[in-house]
Amino acid sequence: MKTESSVISRRDFIGKTAGGIGAGLVLGAPSILRASQDEAADKIHVALVGFGKQGKVLLDAMSNIPGLHFQAICDIWDYNLKGGIAKVRALQGHTPKGYADIDEMLATEKSLDAAIVATPDFWHSPHTIKCLEAGLHVYCEKMMANTIDAARAMVRAMEKTGKLCQIGHQRRSNPRYRYTLEQLIKGKNICGQIVNINGQWNRAVSSSQDIGYNPKLAIKPEILARYGFKDMHQFMNWRTYRDLSGGPISDLGAHQIDIFNWFLGVSPKSVFASGGNDYFKTREHFDNVMTIFDYETPQGGVRAFYQVLTTTSAGGGYYESFMGTEATINISERSAYTNIYRESSAPPWDDLVSRGFLKRQAAAPKVQSADAIASYESAAPEAYALPGDLSKPPHQPHLENFFDAVRGKAALNCDARHAFESEAPIYWVNPSALSRQPINLTAEHLSV
Amino acid sequence: MSNQSDDSCCSPKPCSDANKLALVFASLLLRLWLAMRAVQTGIEKFSGSKASQEAVAVDGTANTYGLTASASVKHYALDNYHGVPQALMEKFKAEPLMNETMLRLYDRALGPALILLGITILLGIASRVSHFALGLLYISLTWGLILIKQDEGVAWLGVHMIMIVAALALAGHNRFVLLKKW
Numbered sequence: 001m002k003t004e005s006s007v008i009s010r011r012d013f014i015g016k017t018a019g020g021i022g023a024g025l026v027l028g029a030p031s032i033l034r035a036s037q038d039e040a041a042d043k044i045h046v047a048l049v050g051f052g053k054q055g056k057v058l059l060d061a062m063s064n065i066p067g068l069h070f071q072a073i074c075d076i077w078d079y080n081l082k083g084g085i086a087k088v089r090a091l092q093g094h095t096p097k098g099y100a101d102i103d104e105m106l107a108t109e110k111s112l113d114a115a116i117v118a119t120p121d122f123w124h125s126p127h128t129i130k131c132l133e134a135g136l137h138v139y140c141e142k143m144m145a146n147t148i149d150a151a152r153a154m155v156r157a158m159e160k161t162g163k164l165c166q167i168g169h170q171r172r173s174n175p176r177y178r179y180t181l182e183q184l185i186k187g188k189n190i191c192g193q194i195v196n197i198n199g200q201w202n203r204a205v206s207s208s209q210d211i212g213y214n215p216k217l218a219i220k221p222e223i224l225a226r227y228g229f230k231d232m233h234q235f236m237n238w239r240t241y242r243d244l245s246g247g248p249i250s251d252l253g254a255h256q257i258d259i260f261n262w263f264l265g266v267s268p269k270s271v272f273a274s275g276g277n278d279y280f281k282t283r284e285h286f287d288n289v290m291t292i293f294d295y296e297t298p299q300g301g302v303r304a305f306y307q308v309l310t311t312t313s314a315g316g317g318y319y320e321s322f323m324g325t326e327a328t329i330n331i332s333e334r335s336a337y338t339n340i341y342r343e344s345s346a347p348p349w350d351d352l353v354s355r356g357f358l359k360r361q362a363a364a365p366k367v368q369s370a371d372a373i374a375s376y377e378s379a380a381p382e383a384y385a386l387p388g389d390l391s392k393p394p395h396q397p398h399l400e401n402f403f404d405a406v407r408g409k410a411a412l413n414c415d416a417r418h419a420f421e422s423e424a425p426i427y428w429v430n431p432s433a434l435s436r437q438p439i440n441l442t443a444e445h446l447s448v
Numbered sequence: 449m450s451n452q453s454d455d456s457c458c459s460p461k462p463c464s465d466a467n468k469l470a471l472v473f474a475s476l477l478l479r480l481w482l483a484m485r486a487v488q489t490g491i492e493k494f495s496g497s498k499a500s501q502e503a504v505a506v507d508g509t510a511n512t513y514g515l516t517a518s519a520s521v522k523h524y525a526l527d528n529y530h531g532v533p534q535a536l537m538e539k540f541k542a543e544p545l546m547n548e549t550m551l552r553l554y555d556r557a558l559g560p561a562l563i564l565l566g567i568t569i570l571l572g573i574a575s576r577v578s579h580f581a582l583g584l585l586y587i588s589l590t591w592g593l594i595l596i597k598q599d600e601g602v603a604w605l606g607v608h609m610i611m612i613v614a615a616l617a618l619a620g621h622n623r624f625v626l627l628k629k630w
Contacts, residue, residue: 175511175514175515176515179515182513212542213542214541214543214546214548215544216544335518355507355508356504356505356508357507387504387511388503388504388516389518391499392499
């Protein structure tokens with residue numbers, strides 16, 4: 001498979017081939033041979049750019065998607081590169097080409113169709129733009145970039161080259177999220193008016209420690225310097241450095257704040273944040289951040305609170321909670337954290353349950369509590385669940401959507417422009433926390 | 449008190465028949481426990497879970513979002529094999545004292561080794577050597593857990609070591625064996 005223009009020629013090819021198959025049938029040609037040729041022509045030739053932890057996650061998710069040929073892997077760390085080559089060889093039966101330098105890879109590999117960019121955040125924009133300009137479609141991990149200007153450049157490059165650029169906000173393709181938005185919030189309006197949002201990603205100190213490495217496998221200092229790292233510690237822990245990433249608010253929070261903006265369908269009007277180095281005192285980025293976004297929606301005002309804490313797992317992991325006058329939807333990429341609560345005053349949902357839109361959870365036991373002041377308390381809401389789950393790795397549907405778009409069978413669920421519109425407010429969280437001032441978000445803050 | 453010391457097999461005097469039977473039972477119980485622990489732990493390394501692919505029905509028809517039934521089924525297959533859990537594997541790789549080639553070999557050998565030693569202990573094939581080898585295996589696991597500071601796991605394996613030592617101490621009372629030698 002080739003790039004945009006070749007998508008069209010591929011269609012032509014398929015059309016001609018279909019004709020050929022018809023003629024073959026008439027002439028008694030071995031159609032099985034023709035089918036295998038079609039399959040080879042329909043393969044998407046993929047380069048993996050960056051094969052660290054997230055690169056492995058994405059390859060695992062792609063290993064279930066048919067029709068992909070992993071042609072090349074690029075990583076500056078020989079250890080990652082060799083691991084990636086071995087993994088791909090085990091997966092597809094032959095060895096991909098390995099490169100330490102992306103320019104060399106793009107200059108050598110002329111038959112690539114797409115690139116999967118999973119490098120550190122500050123390399124996302126340069127790598128994505130290089131690949132787009134080389135004629136490849138790109139799937140790039142979120143956060144788009146470590147600066148808003150670098151993210152803007154990605155949108156411009158996508159639109160200038162006409163290539164596809166999907167950003168890795170994988171929840172946008174998650175059936176559980178799509179079903180919740182389209183069927184429950186928009187379709188059945190089960191929340192009533194959404195008045196508040198609460199989201200969090202709380203992670204224990206033990207899971208937030210610096211990542212170690214085997215000194216024997218360290219990258220040479222001159223190579224690290226060439227690619228913007230001052231030492232091996234910075235290479236392994238780039239997420240904690242200001243010049244290389246946006247810190248926990250973009251690293252963990254971007255996924256969830258994206259859901260706020262996607263579900264509400266508007267951008268926030270202001271952001272006010274507070275952060276600190278409460279435990280990891282020497283890190284450049286805040287280890288704990290709390291943020292309030294103000295939205296104006298057609299239904300009315302909405303305040304959204306988001307916290308990312310890398311110092312405690314208190315409060316039950318990571319989820320987004322959409323609080324409405326008739327129901328609250330707690331949704332998470334993890335099914336276990338997902339619950340829907342109907343307000344006692346809302347219309348009954350028996351019909352929705354009987355038709356399979358929702359599942360009723362076991363009722364919570366009623367407790368007569370001496371410390372409750374009955375006249376101030378609301379009746380306990382009933383708990384419900386989504387009717388089904390996602391039975392694939394969480395990144396797989398988003399990658400499937402990307403490859404379907406490359407084949408011309410779907411539109412991207414999160415192209416760079418839509419991702420930018422959703423990510424733009426996140427770039428203003430750290431400045432607000434640093435200045436301890438709210439920031440009113442204008443078109444200048446949020447537009448490309 | 450004097451009766452107890454007379455009956456004790458720790459005393460220089462010979463054991464009574466009743467105590468001999470108790471020691472045979474003790475040996476057998478330890479053997480069964482250690483064998484079961486090793487065999488099932490080895491088998492679990494071939495386990496995985498398979499999520500349901502059945503699309504759930506919404507409003508009378510299969511949904512088009514890709515929502516599937518929540519149930520997942522545990523199953524066993526050679527393809528599922530993972531000797532060292534993935535999360536620990538990454539931590540071990542980052543340890544300077546850990547040789548990666550050896551780690552990879554260890555990862556491949558651990559499951560089969562546990563099953564093999566469990567079976568030899570269960571069937572009573574060279575019980576002393578089998579128990580000793582299982583002890584060495586647990587020591588190797590302990591070393592790995594010390595490296596990554598998993599103190600609870602170290603203590604847990606320490607309990608296993610005490611049981612293996614007890615099984616070796618009771619080796620003279622081991623019965624129902626296929627190969628008594630070694």
